[in-house]
Amino acid sequence: MPVHATAAVLDRFAAPFAHVPVTLRDPAPDEVVVRAEAAPFCSTDWMGWRAMRGKVPPVVLGHTLVGTVEIAGTHTGLAPGDRVLVAGTPQCETCFYCRIGRPDQCAQLLEGGDPVIGHLSDGREVRAAGGVGAYSTHALVRADQVHRVPGSLPLEAAALMGCGISTAYGVVENIAEVEAGQSVAVVGLGHLGQLTVQAAAAAGAATVVGIDLHPERLELATAMGATHLVDAGHVDPVETVRQLTEGRGADVVVEAAGPVHAARQAVDMARRAGTVVLTGVDHSRYAEVTLPQLALTVHGKRVVGCQNGQITPRTDIPRWFERLARGRIDTAGIVTRTYRLDELDLAARRSLALDDVTGLVLA
Numbered sequence: 001m002p003v004h005a006t007a008a009v010l011d012r013f014a015a016p017f018a019h020v021p022v023t024l025r026d027p028a029p030d031e032v033v034v035r036a037e038a039a040p041f042c043s044t045d046w047m048g049w050r051a052m053r054g055k056v057p058p059v060v061l062g063h064t065l066v067g068t069v070e071i072a073g074t075h076t077g078l079a080p081g082d083r084v085l086v087a088g089t090p091q092c093e094t095c096f097y098c099r100i101g102r103p104d105q106c107a108q109l110l111e112g113g114d115p116v117i118g119h120l121s122d123g124r125e126v127r128a129a130g131g132v133g134a135y136s137t138h139a140l141v142r143a144d145q146v147h148r149v150p151g152s153l154p155l156e157a158a159a160l161m162g163c164g165i166s167t168a169y170g171v172v173e174n175i176a177e178v179e180a181g182q183s184v185a186v187v188g189l190g191h192l193g194q195l196t197v198q199a200a201a202a203a204g205a206a207t208v209v210g211i212d213l214h215p216e217r218l219e220l221a222t223a224m225g226a227t228h229l230v231d232a233g234h235v236d237p238v239e240t241v242r243q244l245t246e247g248r249g250a251d252v253v254v255e256a257a258g259p260v261h262a263a264r265q266a267v268d269m270a271r272r273a274g275t276v277v278l279t280g281v282d283h284s285r286y287a288e289v290t291l292p293q294l295a296l297t298v299h300g301k302r303v304v305g306c307q308n309g310q311i312t313p314r315t316d317i318p319r320w321f322e323r324l325a326r327g328r329i330d331t332a333g334i335v336t337r338t339y340r341l342d343e344l345d346l347a348a349r350r351s352l353a354l355d356d357v358t359g360l361v362l363a
């Protein structure tokens, strides 16, 4: 029997979602059907909505979700009733990038387009963004994107693992490799910036500077472990970070804001031979960042890009889930509103207007 889902389908870019039935195709032996429970809305999703990621409509957006396995293919090692996270980054183990230890760049995610998961009532094929398609009552996904969720974890916290938690903890532990006593500056305090502040504090950073324009976001960063706050609307953030670091600049700077001038500021506020991790996305796919040449050459600054915290899903997600279960990763204050699936347009608008730290869509 085919599964009949109800999904928020993107039929035209930057237009309202259509809430329509989707008939899912039968799962292959390495696929599962997951009954969706919760999915965050973040910049990954509005990039898809605004045609920045080469999606082909009609498509179901939503890059990660938590839910319950309803149908399990024979080669998946999963069973109906399993509580799972569907992660946005797969780990196929066979592509070039998985074989060199960089599954964050897995070909399954970044080459070849999104898979067809079923069809609409008019017969047109529907694709799932990133092989996930979270904004639906049911998702048809490959098992190499599926991870068991420890039973004790609340839904809201678990749903952030495939989004802000994995990216933030990955930035700090996998990319910047923050060490005890270091100084870390975080530009932009959305959910990714907030969790990056927390991860840096957890790694033992002595100085953690949170930089933003919004008072309530600066306040939340204090709870996350920031030792210093910079209101970039009132003081020069580059100069202030230098003052806080004996004039040198920070050991590690994480850009989690988006606008290209934030990337430039991030490079400027790093010390010589410091590390700058760029995670933000501007509102145009054609945005370009201009950097001072001497900062990269003579001053030896290391500027690194980031897809989902350079994650290795099979090992990183279980270890971060364990920390989440023990309360050593804290998501209090990160989810600011929940939405029904038929309120997805509202969640998107509020995300773009920075009204939510994170909106969580409940299917």
Ligand SMILES: [Zn+2]
Residues within 6 Å of the ligand: 090, 091, 092, 093, 094, 095, 096, 097, 098, 099, 103, 105, 106, 107, 108
């Ligand atoms: Zn791969």
Ligand SMILES: [Zn+2]
Residues within 6 Å of the ligand: 040, 041, 042, 043, 044, 063, 162, 163, 164
């Ligand atoms: Zn996300």
